[in-house]
Amino acid sequence: MTASDTMAATGEQKGRRICFVSHDPGTQGAERAMLDMALLFHEAGWSVTLLVPEGAGGLVELVRDAGLRVQTMAYRYWMGPGRLKGRLLRIASHLRAVPRLAAWFRAEAFDVVYTHSTATGAPALAAQRAGIPHVWHMHEFGPYAKGGNAPVYDLGEARTLRLMRDSGSVFVAVAHVIRDAFAPRLPGAEIRVIYQPVPFDPEPAAGDAAAVAQIAAITGPKIIYVGAVTPTKRQEDAVRALPALLARFPEARLILGGRTNTPYFDEVMALARELGVDHAIVPLGYLKNAPAIIGLCDISINCRLAEASPRVLVESMFAGTCVIAAGEGGNVESLPPGTGLLYAPMDGPDLAAKILHVLDHPEERAAMIATAHDKAVQERSVDIYSKTYVALIEDAIDAARALRASTRSCPPCPMPRPRPCPKSR
Numbered sequence: 001m002t003a004s005d006t007m008a009a010t011g012e013q014k015g016r017r018i019c020f021v022s023h024d025p026g027t028q029g030a031e032r033a034m035l036d037m038a039l040l041f042h043e044a045g046w047s048v049t050l051l052v053p054e055g056a057g058g059l060v061e062l063v064r065d066a067g068l069r070v071q072t073m074a075y076r077y078w079m080g081p082g083r084l085k086g087r088l089l090r091i092a093s094h095l096r097a098v099p100r101l102a103a104w105f106r107a108e109a110f111d112v113v114y115t116h117s118t119a120t121g122a123p124a125l126a127a128q129r130a131g132i133p134h135v136w137h138m139h140e141f142g143p144y145a146k147g148g149n150a151p152v153y154d155l156g157e158a159r160t161l162r163l164m165r166d167s168g169s170v171f172v173a174v175a176h177v178i179r180d181a182f183a184p185r186l187p188g189a190e191i192r193v194i195y196q197p198v199p200f201d202p203e204p205a206a207g208d209a210a211a212v213a214q215i216a217a218i219t220g221p222k223i224i225y226v227g228a229v230t231p232t233k234r235q236e237d238a239v240r241a242l243p244a245l246l247a248r249f250p251e252a253r254l255i256l257g258g259r260t261n262t263p264y265f266d267e268v269m270a271l272a273r274e275l276g277v278d279h280a281i282v283p284l285g286y287l288k289n290a291p292a293i294i295g296l297c298d299i300s301i302n303c304r305l306a307e308a309s310p311r312v313l314v315e316s317m318f319a320g321t322c323v324i325a326a327g328e329g330g331n332v333e334s335l336p337p338g339t340g341l342l343y344a345p346m347d348g349p350d351l352a353a354k355i356l357h358v359l360d361h362p363e364e365r366a367a368m369i370a371t372a373h374d375k376a377v378q379e380r381s382v383d384i385y386s387k388t389y390v391a392l393i394e395d396a397i398d399a400a401r402a403l404r405a406s407t408r409s410c411p412p413c414p415m416p417r418p419r420p421c422p423k424s425r
Contacts, residue, residue, distance in 0.1 A: 016045060016046045016047060016111060017046070017047045017049075017108070017109060017110050017111045017112075018041060018046050018047070018048055018049070018110065018111065018112050018113075018114060018397075019049045019050075019051055019105065019108065019110045019112070019113045019114065020034055020037065020038045020041075020048065020049070020050050020051070020114050020116055021050075021051045021113060021114065021115040021116060021120075021123040022034055022050065022051065022052045022053065022059060022116055022117070023053070023077065023115075023116065023117035023119040023120040024053065024055075024057065024059070024117075024119075025052050025053055025054070025055040025056065025057030025058070025059050025060065025072075026057035026058065026059060027057060027058045027059055027062055027286075028227075028228060029227075029310075029311040029312065030116065030117060030139050030140070031057075031059050031062075032062075032311070033116075033139070033196050033198075033311060034050070034116040034137075035050070035059070035062060035063060035066060035068075036196070036197065036198075036199060036382075037116070037196070037393070038050055038063075038066075038068055039066060039068070040197070040382075040386050040389065040390050041390065041393075042068060044390050044394075048068055048069065049068075049069045049070070049071060049108065049110070050063045050068055050069070050070045050071070051070075051071050051072075051073060051123065052070060052071070052072050053072070053073070053074070053075050053076065053120075054072050054073065054074050060072060071104075073097070073100065073101065073104065074093065074096070074097060074100075075093065075094070075097035075101060075120060075122040075123065076089075076090045076093040076094070076097070076120065076122075077090060077119050077120050077151075078090060078091075078094055078119070078120055078121040078122070078153065078154050078155065078160065079119055079142055079143060079151040079152060079153050079154060079160075080151050080152070080154060081151065081152070082151070082152040086154075087154040090154050091154050091155065093122075094121065094122045094125075094154075097122040097126070098122050098125050098126045098129060099126075099129070100126075101122055101123055101126030101127075102126040102127070102129040102130040103130075105126055105127060105130040105132050106130045106132075110132055111132070111133070111401075112132065112133045112134070112135065112397050112400060112401070113126075113127040113132050113133070113134050113135075114134075114135045114137065114397075115127075115134065115135070115136050115137060116137040116139070117137060117138075117139060117140065118136060118137075118138050118140065118142055118164070118182075119140060119142060119151075121160070121163060121164070121167075124136055124164075124167045124169055125163065125167060127167075127169075128167050128168055128169075131404065132404070133168075133397065133400040133401040133403070133404040134167060134168065134169045134170075134400055134404070135169060135170050135171075135172060135393075135396055135397055135400050136164070136167070136169040136170070136171045136172070137171075137172050137174070138171055138172065138173040138174065138178045138179075138182060138191070138308070139173075139174045139178070139196075139308050139309065140178075140306070140308055141178065141181055141306045141308065141329070143157065144181045144182075144185075145232070145305070145306030145329075146305045146306060146328060146329065146345075147232070147234065147304070147305030147306055147328070147345065147346065148231070149231045149232050150306070161185050161186060164186060164189070165186050165187075165188065165189055168400075168403055168404055168407050169189075169400065169403075170190050170192070170396050170397075170399045170400040170403060171186070171189055171190060171191040171192065172191075172192050172193075172194050172393065172396050173191050173192065173193050173194075173308075174193075174194070174195065174196055174308050174309040174330075175193065175195070175308045175309040175330045175333050175334070176193050176333060177308060177329050177330050177332075177333055178193075178308045178309075178330070179191045179193050190399060190403075192392075192396055194389065194392045194393065194396070195309060195379065195380060195385075195389075196309060196311070196380070196389070197380055197381065197382045197385045197386050197389050198311055198314040198315060198318070198376070198380045198381075198382070199382045200291050200315060200318035200319070200381075200382075201289055201291065201292060202291075202292055202295060202319070203289070203292055204289055204292040204293060204296075205287075205288035205289040205292070206288075207288040208287050208288050208289055208292070208293060210284075211257070211284040211285075211287060211293055212293070212296065214255075214282055214284060215255065215282075215293065215296045215297065216296075218251070218253045218255075218282070219251045220249050220250065220251025220252040220253060221245075221249050221251075221252040221253075221298050221299070221355075221359055222252075222253055222255060222296070222297040222298045222299070223238070223245070223252065223253065223254050223255065223297065223298065223299045223301060223355060224254075224255040224256075224257055224293070224294055224297040224299070224300050224301070224321075225238050225254065225255070225256055225257070225258075225300070225301050225302070225303065226257040226258055226287065226290045226293075226294060226300070226312050226315075227257075227258045227302075227304070227312065228258045228259040228262065229256060229258055229259065229260050229262050229264055229265040229268060229283075230262055230264050231264050232304060232306060233258075233303060233304050234303040234304055234305065234326070234346065235256060235264075235268050235303065236267075236268055236271055236303075236348075237303040237326070237346060237347070237348050237351055238254050238301060238303055238348070238351065239254070239268055239271050239272050239275065239277065239281070239348070240271075240275070240348025240349070240351075240352075241348045241349065241351040241352035241355060242254060242272070242275065242277040242280055242281075242352075243275055243276075243277060243352075244349060244352035244353070244356070245352050245355055245356065246277060246280055248356060248359075249359065252280065253280050253281070253282050254280055254281050254282065255282045255284060255297060256281065256282065256283045256284060257284045257285075257287045257290055257293055257294075258284075258285070258286060258287070258290075259285070259286050260283045260285055265283070268281075269281070290312070290315065291315035291316075291318060291319050292319070294312075294315060294316050294319045294321050295319035295320060295321055297321055298321070298322065298359070299321065299322050299323075299324060299355060299358060299359075300312065300313075300316035300319075300321045300322070300323050300324075301323075301324045301325065301351070301355075302323070302324075302325040302326065302331060303325075303326050303351070304326065304329075304331075305326055305328040305329055305345050305346070306328075306329055307325075307329050307330045307331055307334075308329065308330040309330045309333070309334060310325070310330055310331060310334055313325060313331065313334045313335055313340070314334065314376050314380050316372075317339065317372040317373055317375065317376035318373065318376050318377070318381075320369055320373055321369070322340060322341075322358050322365050322368055322369055322372075323335060323339070323340035323341075323368075323372060324340060324341045324342075324343060324351065324354050324355060324358065325340065325341075325342055325343070326342070326343060326344075326345045326346070326351075327342035327343060327344060327345055328345045335372075336375075338367075338368060338371045338372075339368060339371050339372035339375055340368055340372060341354045341357070341358065341368075342354075
């Protein structure tokens, strides 16, 4: 028996079988944060299984590479753009998924189910049906995001919030801004704020060699934005900042690190051509170790308005790269004075002004980088914070166990009805 097998067996003996549930099969920040958490729990002696929705995305391979157990099943988001056909399809998927997930949770005899997003509801409702303690991780604003393109709940806001309240869950928010958004809408729910640790590897991955070469060839200021090129990320703000930046630094380049096979990328490049700055955009595509690539650049930006606890900002702090972000949501919480600069949301010219300020004041930039790095190491480093983080999550799990023990489940009706059955009262 290997050391990991012994650890897993010990976890089972102590009633420490946990299922972490992903809302998406991809490998963006939220999914990587979930995998980081799963690895920390594995190291702490828990028997860990990751549940991933069926679909392409790469997360299953990452989990297997990490040596953890993974299971795929059919379940979907319970929010979307609001179009009727999509809503009906997702609702039907939920109705099918809840009993299947509940049966699997029971068969696996998990001690706790930990859904790593409020973007999906089926796993939480299934855990309720199975009578298993449940923790719901809140790392997105969902329908309450600012800046446009916010999703809507397929079942409607009132019914969805009622299901969330009545699910018998303990909630863990990744930032105070998320708790503040949901607390008035989930009266009586226990919502804890627990910041996530962020790992950092300064060495570029072998698969990122082409990106390293592209960055090395740039002779002017290197401005990087890491994130899939999607409307919620608002890369258009960065494009609108380029004319003023190039007027002062003609060799400056905007580097896009993230998935570009999206309709929005075409829109961004069309805007760049209209402004005459398309030559200054360097798309790198998906990066295997984005923080190391950030470390090769001068400034890291984040234009998204609906970030809760933006992982990329912390990664940039570790990397020693100056950070500029939209002054909204979790960006403000993650980037206090002295650690970077905030620009007026959706204001490309103001973003340009902040970039030029940083380039024109190297001493101030160096001081912000040093302060930000110290803050990241002390508050978010895996080496320093991981044991405290696991203990805080375990305390939330204990609270979920106590909450589940104090209520009786109502097997037949978590999804179709907006209210819990009288039998569960």
